[in-house]
Amino acid sequence: MKIKYFILxxxxxxxxxxxxxxxxxxxxxxxxxxxxxxxYTQNVxxxxxxxxxxxxxxxxxxxxxxxxxxxxRVDHPSFPNTIAGVIYQPGAFTAVSDGQIDVPISKNSTVxxxxxxxxxxxxxxxxxxxxxxxxxxxxxxxxxxxxxxTIGNHIFAK
Amino acid sequence: xxxxxxxxxxxxxKTGLRKEFDFPKAYYLMxxxxxxxxxxxxxxxxxxxxxxxxxxxxxDIYSKSFLELADSVNExxxxxxxxxxxxxxxxxxxxxxxxxxxxxxxxxxLGQLPVSHIELDNTAxxxxxxxxxxxxxxxxxxxxxGISDKEKNELSELSxxxxxxxxxxxxLEEQMFKNGLSFEVIKKGRVSTASAMPDLGTNMxxxxxxxxxxxxxxxxxxxxxxxxRQTALHLTDRGEISREEAEEKIKTFPGISxxxxxxxxxxxxxxxxxxxxxxxxxxxxxxxxxxxxxGGMVVNMLKNxxxxxxxxxxxxxxxxxxxxxxxxxxxxxxxxxYEIKNNIITINYAYVENGIIMYPDLVKIKIAxxxxxxxxxxxxxxxxxxxxxxxxxPVNVFYEQAKELISPAVTITDSxxxxxxxxGGREVLCYEFITTLNDKKFIIYINATNGAEEQILMLIxxxxxxxxx
Numbered sequence: 001m002k003i004k005y006f007i008l009x010x011x012x013x014x015x016x017x018x019x020x021x022x023x024x025x026x027x028x029x030x031x032x033x034x035x036x037x038x039x040y041t042q043n044v045x046x047x048x049x050x051x052x053x054x055x056x057x058x059x060x061x062x063x064x065x066x067x068x069x070x071x072x073r074v075d076h077p078s079f080p081n082t083i084a085g086v087i088y089q090p091g092a093f094t095a096v097s098d099g100q101i102d103v104p105i106s107k108n109s110t111v112x113x114x115x116x117x118x119x120x121x122x123x124x125x126x127x128x129x130x131x132x133x134x135x136x137x138x139x140x141x142x143x144x145x146x147x148x149x150t151i152g153n154h155i156f157a158k
Numbered sequence: 159x160x161x162x163x164x165x166x167x168x169x170x171x172k173t174g175l176r177k178e179f180d181f182p183k184a185y186y187l188m189x190x191x192x193x194x195x196x197x198x199x200x201x202x203x204x205x206x207x208x209x210x211x212x213x214x215x216x217x218d219i220y221s222k223s224f225l226e227l228a229d230s231v232n233e234x235x236x237x238x239x240x241x242x243x244x245x246x247x248x249x250x251x252x253x254x255x256x257x258x259x260x261x262x263x264x265x266x267x268l269g270q271l272p273v274s275h276i277e278l279d280n281t282a283x284x285x286x287x288x289x290x291x292x293x294x295x296x297x298x299x300x301x302x303x304g305i306s307d308k309e310k311n312e313l314s315e316l317s318x319x320x321x322x323x324x325x326x327x328x329x330l331e332e333q334m335f336k337n338g339l340s341f342e343v344i345k346k347g348r349v350s351t352a353s354a355m356p357d358l359g360t361n362m363x364x365x366x367x368x369x370x371x372x373x374x375x376x377x378x379x380x381x382x383x384x385x386x387r388q389t390a391l392h393l394t395d396r397g398e399i400s401r402e403e404a405e406e407k408i409k410t411f412p413g414i415s416x417x418x419x420x421x422x423x424x425x426x427x428x429x430x431x432x433x434x435x436x437x438x439x440x441x442x443x444x445x446x447x448x449x450x451x452x453g454g455m456v457v458n459m460l461k462n463x464x465x466x467x468x469x470x471x472x473x474x475x476x477x478x479x480x481x482x483x484x485x486x487x488x489x490x491x492x493x494x495x496y497e498i499k500n501n502i503i504t505i506n507y508a509y510v511e512n513g514i515i516m517y518p519d520l521v522k523i524k525i526a527x528x529x530x531x532x533x534x535x536x537x538x539x540x541x542x543x544x545x546x547x548x549x550x551x552p553v554n555v556f557y558e559q560a561k562e563l564i565s566p567a568v569t570i571t572d573s574x575x576x577x578x579x580x581x582g583g584r585e586v587l588c589y590e591f592i593t594t595l596n597d598k599k600f601i602i603y604i605n606a607t608n609g610a611e612e613q614i615l616m617l618i619x620x621x622x623x624x625x626x627x
Binding site for chain 1: 185197265273274280380385429430434446460462534536538
């Protein structure tokens with residue numbers, strides 16, 4: 001008699017717990033926020049999210065420079081030809097692989113303004129197509145690229 | 159079990175306590191342990207299943223991208239081979255369009271593969287240039303210019319590379335169907351053992367080795383190698399300045415109102431080598447400014463300040479910008495397009511000479527619409543393209559003739575002459591016609607030498623400014 005109660009208790013608690021975990025799981029996946037559909041604003045939004053993930057604490061022109069690197073890559077023959085293509089290229093930006101690309105950005109934020117400046121032609125990176133943080137860069141190859149300039153924590157290279 | 163129990167029952171004294179211990183603590187703990195095990199174990203199994211499904215989907219996408227890449231390169235190979243024997247510009251043009259489409263698709267597919275950029279630098283460049291280059295060559299053929307021997311050689315080089323790439327990818331494809339293709343990144347030092355499964359990264363690296371001698375191609379297209387090697391025309395004959403001279407230049411720069419401090423912050427070795435400075439303005443806000451080493455011209459300036467409201471009109475802001483330009487020593491500039499965001503207006507100014515608007519000579523200024531302060535300055539376009547000795551294409555088409563060439567569907571509201579930049583960096587002198595069709599504004603550029611339609615821009619005007627597409 002007691003063993004039956006025992007087993008019943010285990011089954012009941014398991015069902016309740018599993019059900020609540022699955023419910024919670026499905027709730028979480030609804031929370032992604034998608035950017036505007038208008039092409040120009042969509043590109044700035046995507047750019048802003050990437051720059052936010054990569055250069056959040058940097059000084060203003062450092063953020064403009066990171067955005068400029070992405071735009072320079074779009075124009076460069078060795079990289080994809082769209083902003084989305086460059087940003088989502090597998091392994092290219094940590095902001096994409098660790099999910100920071102999905103964090104929505106306010107249109108009044110500094111990062112957003114920095115991206116608008118980059119889209120309008122400001123390029124403090126001097127035409128760079130690479131940048132890295134020397135304190136955290138894992139690829140030794142990146143150090144072989146000629147340096148253009150250093151802004152904040154990032155070295156910009158071609 | 160029962161026997162032991164009954165023995166215990168016999169040896170233990172019968173007290174009230176024993177009744178409360180019918181469900182000993184051990185059982186509670188065991189129950190808890192089993193429940194947790196089932197929950198976590200179950201969760202792990204479910205999560206693992208989800209993970210496998212997701213990995214499966216990703217591998218499917220990677221496989222698709224890889225196969226589409228191999229397919230596109232194969233098509234490019236065939237079209238280039240046909241191009242080598244084609245004798246009519248029309249057919250070559252058809253081939254070029256097809257190659258362009260396949261090259262676009264190939265670059266797109268390549269960009270979706272988990273291969274690091276190092277492993278496909280020249281391969282990617284080849285794919286970008288092959289479509290671009292063939293298109294430019296076919297345009298030359300169509301216009302009657304003919305293809306030079308050098309260009310014929312370059313086309314056959316491209317064909318050779320396409321052949322090699324198609325071949326290697328096909329071999330990899332065969333391996334993929336035989337053993338599967340791994341898309342995992344193999345860390346350096348770790349040897350891919352056990353599975354006979356080839357991995358994409360290592361194999362792409364081997365393919366890239368075939369492109370070590372890939373030639374530098376210079377032609378009239380956006381992906382030509384000369385695009386990244388241009389020098390600033392406006393600065394070529396000027397001497398290099400020292401850091402002290404650069405600092406003097408900054409002090410006289412109109413955008414900086416009585417700066418509190420100027421600190422050197424390094425140099426850049428990019429398209430235009432510069433000295434960089436951090437300036438603390440009189441309002442304690444920071445701005446960054448770059449001065450070219452050659453000629454000491456301000457290349458760009460940026461000040462980030464929140465502008466809470468606008469009290470200037472667009473016209474006043476444009477006039478203010480014009481004044482700043484004169485103070486910078488940049489004359490004869492006319493505003494073209496502008497954009498207002500967050501109470502800051504970004505205005506494009508282009509150089510005008512003899513009534514001709516030189517669009518490549520561009521300076522952009524950001525003005526705060528509360529106090530008219532300059533928050534941004536960008537003159538790279540002007541510095542790269544502006545020269546007093548411009549060699550322009552001759553005017554062989556008269557205004558009236560050019561007007562005839564405009565589509566009868568539009569209404570012409572204004573006209574100008576202008577020099578516009580083309581994809582390959584070339585400049586073309588054109589007639590600029592501002593037209594409307596069904597409430598949409600279009601700007602049509604007619605080549606002043608041969609009457610060709612060089613460019614059509616669509617204008618979107620609203621309260622926030624003018625956008626050209």
